[in-house]
Amino acid sequence: MNYRINCIFCFLLIVVTGCKKLIDVPGPENLTESTDVFKSDASAVSAVTGIYSKAMSSAVSFLNGGITIYTGLSADELIQNETNSTVQEFFINSLQPSNSLLRKDLWVRAYDLIYQTNACIEGLKSSKSLTEATRNQLLGESYFLRAFLYFYMVNLFGDLPLIITTDYTTNATLPRTNATIVRSRIKADLINALNLLIPSYPSPDRARANKWTVSAMLAKVYLYDDNWQEVESAASAVINSGSYSLEKDLTHVFLYTSNESIFQMMPVAQGYNTTEGNQFIPSRTFAVPAYSLSNYLLGVFEPGDKRVINWIGSQSAGGVLYSFPYKYKLKADFSASFVLREYYVVLRLAEQYLIRAEARANLGNLPGAIQDLDTVRYRAGLSLIDSSINKTDLLVAIQKERQTELFTEWGNRWFDLKRTKQADLVLKNRKLGWNATDTLYPIPGAERLLNPNLTQNDGYN
Template sequence: MKKYVVILLAIWGIGCNKLIDVGDPDNSVIGKNVFSHDTSALSAMSGVYSKIMVSFPNILNGGLSISAGLSADEILPGSPTNTMQEFYTNSISITSSFNRVYLWYYGYGLIYQTNAIIEGITNSKSISADVGNQLLGESYFIRSLIYFQMIQLFGDVPFVTSTNYEANAKLKRTSTSVIFSQIKQDLVKATGLLKETYPSSRRVRVNKWAAKALLAKLYLYEGDWVDAESASSQVINAGSYELEHDLNRVFLLDSKEAILQFMPTESGYNTSEGAQYVPSLTGTSLPQYEISDYLLSVFETGDKRQVNWIGRKKVNGTTYTFPYKYKLRVNFSSTYTVSEYTMVLRLAEQYLVRAEARAHLNDLDGAIADIDSIRNRAGLPLIATTNPGIDYNDLLIAIQKERQVELFTEWGNRWFDLKRNKTATSVLVTRKPSWKDTDTLYPIPDTEIKLNGNLTQNPGYN
């Protein structure tokens, strides 16, 4: 683990604000003096957000939208020479650089930074209670968010909760059930530490409702329907959020639907997704990634999401489609402006979480009301009108379909849904010629196994 923290420090150039002190004999990644007063401690957390929003896709900045979108059935590479082809064919190499650097290394690098902040705040006698609680809550949230993604991608992974290089370098893989339990505990702590108001002018830092929204998602994945319904209801009823009626406003920086967004920090960029997905709308350049025929076929006639969230470009008589939730690509000209933030959590997902939980709790009317909130915005007929007597099984199918067309290319939701519902093989075996049951997990990077003899590889990888 020490090796990849050093690699990440080199990649990031984390010398800014003197937050990183690699030479400390106690192996701390952030110098002790940072936690001697509120201002520098707040700068340390700002540094974490900045490292998330670098210009290249990573585990918290568009990397999942691309890799998991390819692994499922949402998108495909626009060219056979695209280096992400291995994710689309579900044949990821154990030496894959994207898998190793931007998912695994980057995830653990951010975890290391949050651990340093947790240790620093906990051991400090100089930080005010309000600032300390906020930074602890944010750190628990970000660490939980990363671990949630990591276990979806890799299964059991080393569970790192300290900045001790030597101990971390020898860690074995921890079972997903243990990690799930710990991140739930951390998120519960975060909801108690954080305030309902945002500590930023926009919704770009974690508040209580962001932690509660992620907690609702965890409960859903665990099949804890009662707590999933309760947590999502608290967010929905908070009074702070509302569905945007105009679909083209959902992913803007002032979206009323946003529960948490990450703010771009590099000139020329709005979002990593926009930079990767949106081609030049003039000329003959093709999209890097196209919408799959499978996803296109799921949309009902008249669905406004198909019109507004899928882009189209005609080149030499052929029309190519691409994800278009984010509209702005890279722009280094003098006309560069920021109007889109990366959406982390939004209200529509909470309605879908609650709909699924309610269906499992046999509150079919409540579930129908929630799914119809989303369908109404999309301009589609309401289930309460067209099929008010829908049965339990058909309603669950309808909810999964609604998740597919509402949350496509967002945070790997489709890939994760296929896996948690145990339908990945039955769905993808007909769409991916080389599909194997073991493809539901990504490989542990080979370099990590060579460095740490306690690590084992996932089945299906040599």
């Protein structure tokens, strides 16, 4: 298994070059030993913020548009309009273990980042020279990032190697760990982070994790476990913190100044705002979008929904009208006038309301669930929910609202179909060649050649 182990600490420092707005400290120079990296607060900050920077350093990769695009194709959100057979495998649910994007953009990229978080956790825990506040902040961020990475990996692949050290000799031959154990580690890391972090953000623009970032992620993790009481508690902590508010203007939600953002990632490549904006917005007038929205998704929106006119773009090409995701408004701009205006939104307040609504409904608090659901619907310009609605219909309404509010965001539709056990029922009638085993992606074949202890998911060779 390829975990990119060479010169990890040099690499951590190199990737932060040019990200002064994110880290607000100069990057240390000529430090190659792990003991040197974690001797000073400044160099330790550079090492941890290097993880964020690396995650955003290449187009369409694990944490930089890849999860949204590939799972949007696998579900019923996106249609691929370009003739790229490697991408097409995601769309027609015929992923091959040999798929280069599956390995490069998802598996390898994720484990690269996991290895970096492990290196930082080890270095921070062993350091005796950092100030307590800096050590706690950086260790909390590292625990959060590792949990965040594993959350998406386990939901994409199921059982997978649980690597929590930098012992590459052992890691290279680790078998897959049961997904239940991986999920337990995710929760343990998030609880560690929650105990270490404070409400204040350590950098401008909410581009690094704070206490509420972790609470928001915990709410999502508990949601996937149907742990309704913990979901309600974690989401309420964020909502009641007073730190966030829904943007009344939908065009402001995905700007880097949005007060709705709980956690967002700063683009680092010169000339780029978000990868998703660059991928989804057509390259020129009358050009066919690389990806368009499916009729299944478009048909879910109610008449008068403000999200349609604000978050969905349209373009005619060859006599066909295409609709495309337009939450992010900016493509790459390499002119001298380039200004970074959009960050990549990861966690936002509207999702927390919907998460809490689902928890409250399952706990029998229907009025509270309706209130949370109506908070999101009111912003979208929609009528409020009938207060006499029963629990079953309310849960259906919540899932529908998740589909329209969170479309093409971080694989929410794909994962919602799976966690509610609706994937096979819905997609077998919508996707050509669908099989029930398609809910998990295959383990990359090249990784299995490197590590013979890796087994394959059902339905794949």
